[in-house]
Amino acid sequence: MANGVLPIIREFLSGRGLELSEEKTVIAHIEDGFDFLGSNIRWCKDKLLTKPSKKNYKAIVGKIREIIKKNPSMKRENLMRKLNPAIRG
Secondary structure, eight states, rough: HHHHHHHHHHHHTTTTOOOOOTTTTOOOOOOTEEETTEEEEEEEEEEEEEEEOHHHHHHHHHHHHHHHOOOSEEEEHHHHHHEEEEEEE
């Protein structure tokens, strides 16, 4: 599959002055899923699922945990003001 798709993609991109990065490019079946822009995309039965990737999820939860642990005595309203930028990303 990869041998048939890669030349077509390279030709398409070269016409636009672009090229694939060999280190970063991975060709995977959509049922196996792939990470793209912080999301995991996969085909499951008859639905296309898009969820936050595990790596990004762990990073966001870690930031929130750190903010809460560093400010144990802060008022709830102030803590929420501090958490909102981390939650929004």
